[in-house]
Amino acid sequence: MFFNLGSKEFSEYNSKHLIPKKILLENYGEYASEIILPEFKDSFVLSQYRDFDLIELEQLLQSVGWGRRPLRRVKRALENSILKVGLWQHDQKFPRLIGFARCTGDGIIDATVWDVAIQPVYQGSGLGRRLMTYLIKRLKNIGVKRVTLFADANVISFYRNQGWILEPKGCKCAFWYSN
Amino acid sequence: MFFNLGSKEFSEYNSKHLIPKKILLENYGEYASEIILPEFKDSFVLSQYRDFDLIELEQLLQSVGWGRRPLRRVKRALENSILKVGLWQHDQKFPRLIGFARCTGDGIIDATVWDVAIQPVYQGSGLGRRLMTYLIKRLKNIGVKRVTLFADANVISFYRNQGWILEPKGCKCAFWYSN
Numbered sequence: 001m002f003f004n005l006g007s008k009e010f011s012e013y014n015s016k017h018l019i020p021k022k023i024l025l026e027n028y029g030e031y032a033s034e035i036i037l038p039e040f041k042d043s044f045v046l047s048q049y050r051d052f053d054l055i056e057l058e059q060l061l062q063s064v065g066w067g068r069r070p071l072r073r074v075k076r077a078l079e080n081s082i083l084k085v086g087l088w089q090h091d092q093k094f095p096r097l098i099g100f101a102r103c104t105g106d107g108i109i110d111a112t113v114w115d116v117a118i119q120p121v122y123q124g125s126g127l128g129r130r131l132m133t134y135l136i137k138r139l140k141n142i143g144v145k146r147v148t149l150f151a152d153a154n155v156i157s158f159y160r161n162q163g164w165i166l167e168p169k170g171c172k173c174a175f176w177y178s179n
Numbered sequence: 180m181f182f183n184l185g186s187k188e189f190s191e192y193n194s195k196h197l198i199p200k201k202i203l204l205e206n207y208g209e210y211a212s213e214i215i216l217p218e219f220k221d222s223f224v225l226s227q228y229r230d231f232d233l234i235e236l237e238q239l240l241q242s243v244g245w246g247r248r249p250l251r252r253v254k255r256a257l258e259n260s261i262l263k264v265g266l267w268q269h270d271q272k273f274p275r276l277i278g279f280a281r282c283t284g285d286g287i288i289d290a291t292v293w294d295v296a297i298q299p300v301y302q303g304s305g306l307g308r309r310l311m312t313y314l315i316k317r318l319k320n321i322g323v324k325r326v327t328l329f330a331d332a333n334v335i336s337f338y339r340n341q342g343w344i345l346e347p348k349g350c351k352c353a354f355w356y357s358n
Contacts, residue, residue: 069288077285080261104284104291106256109248112283112291112327136355147355148291150327156351164353172335173352174343176315176326 018043019090027095028088031138035130044127045088045095046134052078052086056097064117082107082142085135087118087127098122099131103139103147111139113149132162150175197222198269206274207267210317214309223306224267224274225313231257231265235276243296261286261321264314266297266306277301278310282318282326290318292328311341329354 016036017024024032029049036043054071062068078084087099098119105111113135118128139147150173151159160166167173195215196203203211208228215222233250241247257263266278277298284290292314297307318326329352330338339345346352 073287077287077289080285080287082259102285104289106259106283106293108252108256108259110256110283110291110293112289114285114289145356148329149353151351151353153350156353159353164355166351166353171332171352171354172330172345173350174328174330174335174338174345175350176343177324 019045023092027092031141033134034090035127037125037127039125043090044098045090046131047086047088048083048138050086050088050095052084052097052100057100060097060100060119061115061117063120066115066117078102080104081114082111083135083138085131085138087131099127101131101135103135105144107142107144109145111142111144111147113147116149128158129162132159198224202271206271210320212313213269214306216304216306218304222269223277224269225310226265226267227262227317229265229267229274231263231276231279236279239276239279239298240294240296242299245294245296257281259283260293261290262314262317264310264317266310278306280310280314282314284323286321286323288324290321290323290326292326295328307337308341311338 017034018036019034024034024045027050028045028047032045032047032050034043034045054075058068058071058074081102082105083103085099085101086097088095089098099117099122101113101116103111103113116128116132118131136147149159149164151164156166196213197215198213203213203224206229207224207226210227211229212225213222214225233254237247237250237253260281261284262282264278264280265276267274268277278296278301280292280295282290282292295307295311297310315326328338328343330343335345
């Protein structure tokens with residue numbers, strides 16, 4: 001059940017484009033990827049480089065049930081992450097952030113995924129899967145060999161369906177919380 | 180079963196010292212901590228700043244069963260880790276590396292522990308526990324709020340005994356491997 005990068009996972013991308021390449025690059029930076037879904041009139045963009053508005057990001061994270069965190073700390077955590085992916089509902093003037101994930105790691109051997117969120121309205125549309133596929137592709141580009149994440153019980157099937165392996169060899173995750 | 184930093188975990192440190200403070204600082208850097216165990220004549224030192232010999236580090240990791248990795252990659256992974264802890268068998272000229280752990284993370288919200296190793300000869304002596312206590316204390320000093328790790332099945336009780344929580348709220352870990 002390995003996640004095989006050579007498999008169809010990465011050939012699924014829609015080849016149709018509504019956003020001119022120049023606009024895509026200017027607004028979302030290198031490696032930005034447009035997604036068109038038949039059920040929505042707007043197109044969506046996955047971006048590694050477009051900057052976040054911290055308040056918009058916190059609102060997104062809170063919409064999926066993450067607790068409130070001081071913006072100052074969130075800002076520093078973003079700065080120290082090796083990869084941040086935004087999923088944007090495209091608008092040439094005001095793209096709206098509707099999905100997010102970030103990774104920490106040594107950038108060489110291991111990366112860990114945190115704060116995966118898709119705006120509730122768009123859950124179940126396949127955008128979350130696209131977000132994760134994009135994220136792994138970008139990590140692979142960096143050269144990372146192993147990606148890990150901690151999944152809540154209710155989203156385990158989401159990851160399993162994408163080829164993530166759960167607890168290989170009886171491996172368990174352990175947590176320690178600061179008090 | 181939270182890991183309470185105010186509890187006895189951190190008052191356990193031996194107050195006896197064999198290494199003069201000046202020598203400790205010169206050889207092992209700031210925050211170095213000496214450990215004296217009755218069953219060994221040498222004393223041991225936990226250090227956040229003493230540099231590693233990459234070959235010695237790889238030998239240690241291999242002695243506990245980690246696979247061989249290119250030294251160039253290990254070097255970069257160390258550079259990108261937010262904390263590296265060495266456990267040294269003290270010798271004023273040639274301290275010997277007998278334990279290790281490193282952390283990646285955003286340095287603010289999350290940290291993840293990797294590559295925990297204690298030289299087999301010293302396993303079961305309590306040094307591993309000291310190493311982890313020291314590591315958490317240093318992470319707390321950095322300001323990290325949540326520490327996570329992936330534990331193989333055979334070391335789960337080691338972590339549980341120290342107050343780590345396993346899979347809170349049904350949380351699972353998932354892995355993806357580059358191929």
